[in-house]
Amino acid sequence: MPDGGRFTAGARLAVTTFTVLPVRAGRVDRDTGGVAMSLAAGVGAALGAALAGVLLALAAAGAPPLVAGAVTVALAALLTRGLHLDGLADTTDALGSYRSGAAALDIMKKPDVGPFGVAALVLALLVQAAALGALASRPWTATLAAVVTATAAGRLAATWACRRGIPAARPEGLGALVAGTVGPVALAVGTAAVVAVAAAAVPGRPWQGPVAVAAALAASLALTRHVVRRVGGITGDVLGAAIEVTTTLTYVGVALY
Template identity: 65%
Template structure:
């Protein structure tokens, strides 16, 4: 598919409005535009990561303890994304934890409340991310948030079906081609090389492990739910971000 400048701009707008709270004027919203938007998701993640790294670094400069600065950064990340990814994580874990499949599991995901599985998943994810941020350099934060959004690109690759005929999952599922995915993954892995000073291999390994975890989750969701939904995309974001951060803390 040839991407015209106009469609590229529409795709960028869709990526920003879908993945952040920024209220940009909407352009075209269709599957070709969604393909561009999902391909640009890692770029949006990088901008979010840089923003949060600046906030974290500013608080540290002002004398905030490392864990306090990290906790504020994680909270700010949730605010900047409307908490959608954390909500998606909770709904996905609730559905998978119910041991139901197909429509039954999807019905659980649509409920407005959060069950015990979801509560535990949210608490553990936020705690782990904050603790990890307190122990890694600022570039690691950028890489983690970028990898989290690369997970969306991976989840929307060709061959992964939507779980429902409507909704965000139906619009973006199977829109990203492998030729578009591979350069994005290589670019993020290369950018991760300086994430851990003195260990140039650890950043790329963190990215690869995060994507491997996402592939396992996706396979499980396709088997249990029939495909992906917007909630599954959110779960992929938080899983990839957390795995990346934990891997980058290892010494």
């Protein structure tokens, strides 16, 4: 277990990494990076609760489902500075180029977004907005559980991407700070917590939420393995892609009813 100072610093790093909240940065090293990635799902759950509240408020005010879903997705992007979406676009562009190693990493670093990245962004945002619109009509407890599940599962994918044995693609950056820092206990606790919440995401079907989380995480793990083979490790962009892919697929899984 981390000591109090390391835990506090890691919690601050988790909040500043996954949200726009102006938390004062503290100690930043691989130890605190590991704590931050271990707490990622908890930060995602808090973010999901806020998003669910906005979605339910819009639905209660009479907003059309797709409008309510789109506004909620826009708020999610605002509260995360759009960093995960940027990671999805950059990673998709790199993979779509069919290049590997340093050439693929150079594509990830470019500030522009190519056609593969644009397509990935449009599809992810559209699917998320439509799924959220569908979730808004459910009992509020199920809507809350579903949105919390999807946002927490997305950040849990980042935790899994930082498990021991996964290397960093570069000697600097977020990937170098957090790659290989998460142990099996943190993975087990985080996964169990997300699965427990997921059981309440679909009314009358306690199995569907956990199955959706498992399928989404499996897709994210496959993506991570593929990227590691192509570029030699993970980067901050890869973590962002894992988050968005898992969030989107979890939304789809819990929206089916």
